[in-house]
Each structure stands twice: as C-alpha cells, then as structure tokens.
Amino acid sequence: TQLLEQSPQFLSIQEGENLTVYCNSSSVFSSLQWYRQEPGEGPVLLVTVVTGGEVKKLKRLTFQFGDARKDSSLHITAAQPGDTGLYLCAGVSNFGNEKLTFGTGTRLTIIP
Amino acid sequence: GAGVSQSPRYKVAKRGQDVALRCDPISGHVSLFWYQQALGQGPEFLTYFQNEAQLDKSGLPSDRFFAERPEGSVSTLKIQRTQQEDSAVYLCASSLARLWEAQYFGPGTRLLVL
Numbered sequence: 001t002q003l004l005e006q007s008p009q010f011l012s013i014q015e016g017e018n019l020t021v022y023c024n025s026s027s028v029f030s031s032l033q034w035y036r037q038e039p040g041e042g043p044v045l046l047v048t049v050v051t052g053g054e055v056k057k058l059k060r061l062t063f064q065f066g067d068a069r070k071d072s073s074l075h076i077t078a079a080q081p082g083d084t085g086l087y088l089c090a091g092v093s094n095f096g097n098e099k100l101t102f103g104t105g106t107r108l109t110i111i112p
Numbered sequence: 113g114a115g116v117s118q119s120p121r122y123k124v125a126k127r128g129q130d131v132a133l134r135c136d137p138i139s140g141h142v143s144l145f146w147y148q149q150a151l152g153q154g155p156e157f158l159t160y161f162q163n164e165a166q167l168d169k170s171g172l173p174s175d176r177f178f179a180e181r182p183e184g185s186v187s188t189l190k191i192q193r194t195q196q197e198d199s200a201v202y203l204c205a206s207s208l209a210r211l212w213e214a215q216y217f218g219p220g221t222r223l224l225v226l
Contacts, residue, residue: 004154006154033214040219040220041217041219042116042217042218043155043203043217044217045216048214086152088154088155090154099157099160099168100157100215101157102147102154102155103154104153104154105152105153105154107152
C-alpha cells in the first residue's frame, strides 16, 4: 500500500501569515494533485504537478513537486480566512495502476 | 446539472439494513469513482468504472459492498447488512477520460449506521 503522509495534520494561524504543508511518501508517483475540501463538500482540484522539480503558482498558492517525485509541498503566502479547509494531496502511481491515493490531510484554519 | 450530484445527502440506517447511494456524474464523463472518507481523513478508493464496465473494485472492503453503473451514466453503491464501521462519507467523482485526469467530486453522502 502506498502511503502519503501529510504534515502538519492540523494548522491554525493568523490571517496574513505564511505557511507550508508537506506531502511525503516513500513511493514514486507519476503525478501528484492537490485538493481543497470544505465541510459538507467534495474535494476540489487545485493543481496537478507532473514533472520532478516542477513549481506551479496559483495566486498566493505555490505548489512544488519533489525532484524524485516522492514528495510535494504547498506554500500559502499571506493566508486569508477563505483559505480555511482540508488540504489533500493525491498521488498517481508510477506502476501502471493509475488510481489516486489520497494523503492523510491537513486541516487549515485561518484566524481573522 | 453542471456538477456531480449525489443522493441522499444524509442517510441514517439501523445496523443490518441495506442502503443504496446514488451518483449522477457530469454528463459525458467516461470514468466514475467511489471513495469512502472517514472523519478527518483523506478519501480512500473503493471502485472505478469506465462507462458501464467496473474495471477495478479492489478497494471495496467486503462482499457486502456492491456497485453498478448499468448504462454508463448513473451509478449506485449498495451496502448490504450495514455495520457501524460502514459509517462514513461516501464520495463519488467523475472524470472525462483517464483515471488520473481532473476528478470532479460530488458533495458526498454521509452515512450513519446506528
């Protein structure tokens, strides 16, 4: 079983601060996705990273795929209350079984 | 509709009851997925359809779980003889083609087994 461990599990910070969420695995993934999920809703795709070392920016969010394609990070600059939610990474296997394996999740709360 | 819809949104069942959860994917989406999400955890894969064919059911936790998509659009996840450990949110997602392409999730059905 491929595991994607996210850290921290919970994060509560003041509005305006910066933060980084990590997604780590011992397995190689062909691509990795980040989702945000709000209470009572399904996850919503934020980004897909495919190439090792790739960096993608989405407004105040910066996503990076590790060089070895085993890990990823999400950095949020100047966090806003609207960023509150459950952040999930999900990896696509590199071994032909292309199911999405979701990480353990990071619950982020931004305090106004 | 514009997105994936699921019904019912909430279901309370007595232990031993059978339940059926419905998913209406985005029109034209070939792939359909079911996931189980425990409280505060990430979704876990249950099963996958490409059109009407169930190509992967390796995530179904027991033979009490059964899914179908007979006409390649609407799907139903059925749980027989529900147990308390079946309590979770059941998410449905669809995508245009390949497994790993952007999956669009429904709001989920929250199942509580008493």
